Amino acid sequence: MTKTPDTAILWLRRDLRLDDNPALVQAMAENERVLPLYIHAPTEEAPWAPGAATHWWLHGSLVALDQALRERGSRLRIATGESLAVLERIAQRTGATRVYWNRLYDPATRARDTHIKLALRARGLRCESSNALLLHEPWEPLTGTGGPYRVFSAYWRKAVLGLDQLTPLPAPIQWRRPPDLDDQESAGIGVDTLDLLPRIRWDQGLAERWQPGETAALAQARRFIDGPLAGYAQGRDLPGKPGTSSLSPHLHFGEIGLRRLLALIRERHGSLAAPAAEVFVRELGWREFAHHLLYHFPHTTAEPLDPRFARFPWHTADAAARLAAWQQGRTGVPLVDAGMRELWHTGWMHNRVRMVVASYLTKNLLLPWQAGAQWFWDTLVDADLAANTLGWQWTAGCGADAAPYFRVFNPIRQGERFDPQGDYVRHWCPELARLPERFIHQPWAAPVAVLRAAAITLGDEYPHPLVDLARSRLEALAAFETIKAT
Ligand SMILES: Cc1cc2nc3c(=O)[nH]c(=O)nc-3n(C[C@H](O)[C@H](O)[C@H](O)COP(=O)(O)OP(=O)(O)OC[C@H]3O[C@@H](n4cnc5c(N)ncnc54)[C@H](O)[C@@H]3O)c2cc1C
Structure with a gap:
């Protein structure tokens, strides 16, 4: 490939790496000068703008990427504002004639990127996109x-x-000379300016568990x-x-x-x-x-793939209280509560437990899967529109290849099978730590003397079950019968 002494913008998004990055490799191969740029424009991803936990991650990831670029003689330019306007402005300031990026596939960013590509091309810029995801x-x-x-x-x-x-494609050892930047605006802003970290520092658990980058x-x-x-x-x-x-x-x-x-x-x-x-x-x-x-099926972020579920009779009385108990890990079902507390503390939850808590929300509490998906969206560091939508619709029984609706995960059996000694529950629900194995997944079944010996009073240190598991399962099956025939 012949190199021309040209200038390019490398528009980095959710491809925050130097190794195995096809847009980067192409930009470096075809241009003398390459400017790595990140544009922070969360509203362009609406209604699925990144949540608080992913913002926390993004901060660390941008810092790490900037550091890696500096080690190679460049640095990350960061800008805020409307993506198209920023790209046009920086292209004009730097004389860039080409813009390279790796594709994103969720509905809002796909529409935005198509619009940007057409607008930039109309201005005579070349746009190249690749698949890195x-x-x-x-x-x-x-x-x-x-x-x-x-x-x-x-x-x-x-x-x-x-x-x-x-x-894989190797990372560049040395960066091609970035364009000379003549003013403060095109030089970009610092990561801190983006205000991605929470003002009230609830993120200590995230920092203990994760290292972005x-x-x-x-x-x-x-x-x-x-x-x-x-x-x-x-x-x-x-x-x-x-x-x-x-x-x-x-x-x-x-x-x-x-x-x-x-x-x-x-x-x-x-x-x-x-x-x-x-x-x-x-x-x-x-x-x-x-x-x-x-x-x-881009509509499935909000609507069920199986249209019958649009008419599902979700529980409405005390729905807010039920949802809050689930979010806070206070349902009285140990495996569910452990999972929800792991999520709140670390921004992540084990896959087996994600299925259990999602089944409990949609089938035992009869609350809409969209409410659970929204909570996961705000609290997961790995919140991903495609995986989250699939996971929730699968568990609720309304998605592709979904768990049949009548499969209601039994959190007691799931706990006994996959957390047999109760280590996971003891870790995340320390108030239950002294319960013997036999009752760790169902404290309500323990005799009073056993509870007393473990220093637990149900309804005090640990809640009574919010709903009866067996009865709520039957209610879910009955609710399903109402939409099944159509
Ligand atoms: C209700 C629900 C919501 C979920 N929401 C998300 C989400 O927002 N983001 C997310 O990345 N995953 C989501 N998952 C899928 C899965 O729980 C996580 O990918 C997994 O727990 C991540 O941990 P890991 O990297 O250790 O997984 P590993 O078991 O090590 O798997 C490796 C990788 O494979 C992918 N993967 C694994 N299982 C799945 C799956 N079922 N669907 C899609 N990708 C998968 C992930 O990228 C994961 O990192 C969800 C699952 C459920 C049931």
């Missing part, structure tokens, strides 16, 4: 009749083909691949043990590329089809499937 374009794997998949296993049979051949993402991937990956097939279901990768926020912000992740797995385990790797790579497949669904 997914293994496949969401519109690529299609059924035999050319439509989208609704069943994961069929989707994955097709999407898994060829993954062994994917190779590309270096931390790579280190976490290596730790997982060298350790828990070997036992992932069983370990991934145990919330009390670090058996999963904890890569979801890093993947959401694009701090590690999927091609790099797959290459690291191949290096350590020989092939992606190795027993240790296969189950994990399949989970990455669910992430792909989530984007596939969101692309083809």
